[in-house]
Amino acid sequence: MPGLESTSGVDSTVENIGRLPPDVFAETTFQRAGIDLEWKALQSIIRLLSSNFRTAAKNNLTADQLVARLGEGSRHWAKAVLQVVHQLWSEHGSLIHTYQEAHAMASIGQMVDMQWKLGMAVSSDTCRSLNSPYVSLLLKVADTSGEVSYKSFEMTIPQFQNFHSQFKDISAALETV
Amino acid sequence: MADADTVKSLNGLLNGIAQKIYYNKSEITEDLLKNELYPDLSPEEFHALHEKMKSLVKSIASADMDQAQLEAFLTAQTRKQGGSGGVSAEQAAALSRFWKSHRARIRESLVGQSRWEPGLRGLSWRVDVQTASSRGEPSGNAVALVELELGRQGEDSDFVCLEFDEVKVNQVLKKMAEIQESIDSIVNKS
Numbered sequence: 001m002p003g004l005e006s007t008s009g010v011d012s013t014v015e016n017i018g019r020l021p022p023d024v025f026a027e028t029t030f031q032r033a034g035i036d037l038e039w040k041a042l043q044s045i046i047r048l049l050s051s052n053f054r055t056a057a058k059n060n061l062t063a064d065q066l067v068a069r070l071g072e073g074s075r076h077w078a079k080a081v082l083q084v085v086h087q088l089w090s091e092h093g094s095l096i097h098t099y100q101e102a103h104a105m106a107s108i109g110q111m112v113d114m115q116w117k118l119g120m121a122v123s124s125d126t127c128r129s130l131n132s133p134y135v136s137l138l139l140k141v142a143d144t145s146g147e148v149s150y151k152s153f154e155m156t157i158p159q160f161q162n163f164h165s166q167f168k169d170i171s172a173a174l175e176t177v
Numbered sequence: 178m179a180d181a182d183t184v185k186s187l188n189g190l191l192n193g194i195a196q197k198i199y200y201n202k203s204e205i206t207e208d209l210l211k212n213e214l215y216p217d218l219s220p221e222e223f224h225a226l227h228e229k230m231k232s233l234v235k236s237i238a239s240a241d242m243d244q245a246q247l248e249a250f251l252t253a254q255t256r257k258q259g260g261s262g263g264v265s266a267e268q269a270a271a272l273s274r275f276w277k278s279h280r281a282r283i284r285e286s287l288v289g290q291s292r293w294e295p296g297l298r299g300l301s302w303r304v305d306v307q308t309a310s311s312r313g314e315p316s317g318n319a320v321a322l323v324e325l326e327l328g329r330q331g332e333d334s335d336f337v338c339l340e341f342d343e344v345k346v347n348q349v350l351k352k353m354a355e356i357q358e359s360i361d362s363i364v365n366k367s
Binding site (some may be wrong): 111118155 | 238239240241287288290291292294295296297299300301302304306319321322323325327335336337338339340341342343345346347348349350352353355356357359360363
């Protein structure tokens with residue numbers, strides 16, 4: 001299951017979670033608290049937690065199963081932290097699962113067309129010297145009823161390269177099936 | 178005030194300014210900074226100091242100054258005459274240290290602030306093999322399900338779930354190779 005394998009990035013993120021006092025951690029899980037952790041570490045914490053919760057909801061894991069999986073993913077989880085996760089999931093897990101199921105069934109679409117643009121943000125009212133290249137994508141998506149909608153989004157160059165690399169992984173996975 | 182204290186307060190002030198204007202920490206107010214760092218200054222004196230430092234930080238950030246530009250800028254500032262215009266050597270040193278350690282993060286914040294299209298917050302995917310379908314399609318087809326998490330700053334995420342077969346994925350890869358070519362040609366020019 002993607003997202004729960006152990007990598008050194010996951011380990012260090014998990015260790016950072018252990019540095020938060022348990023009641024703060026509980027607060028952070030549903031809204032950001034003002035902790036003086038390095039910004040990227042905090043972003044990683046939030047993404048790791050959201051990703052784990054969403055995966056657990058999709059697979060309808062019980063609180064015990066979720067905690068067991070987290071432990072498999074990294075040895076660095078602090079016991080107190082796992083207890084909080086267990087409690088939160090026992091209270092809210094099934095609700096999230098139900099919501100996700102309803103959400104997912106309605107919305108699998110086909111990408112009909114993809115247009116791209118490579119741009120450079122030169123300056124803005126808050127920064128005269130922005131000099132920031134970006135990739136912008138415009139996706140034409142048809143849903144299951146045939147209705148067409150457009151989704152556009154921007155990526156920084158490193159984000160785009162990651163995106164590209166993930167699609168290469170997808171291609172490899174499709175070939176091996 | 179001992180030198181070490183002055184340096185510490187200056188560092189704290191600059192850090193607080195960054196937290197408020199670039200890192201979205203709205204709970205940091207001018208009053209908070211004054212009480213924490215400069216309790217002995219009068220409100221007017223602190224306000225003047227705060228505004229001056231804020232204005233300097235904004236100028237440095239807006240121009241995304243490199244080392245040379247920063248030194249030239251700070252030197253010019255220390256030479257300015259007049260009580261409220263000039264910058265002390267200590268303040269210049271503090272600003273220099275501050276910019277070295279915060280530049281990347283402030284830049285990231287500014288780039289983010291100027292992006293109004295949704296950004297890509299996450300991508301997850303899985304590959305399924307179709308075993309049966311109500312429309313009588315042949316089974317055994319491999320299909321990739323890709324979920325894109327998109328969102329603007331401060332807004333909730335929009336999840337877009339898309340289905341791709343091998344042909345589609347290859348079409349996408351072809352476009353991405355074109356994008357990469359375009360990126361490479363710009364990098365080589367500059």
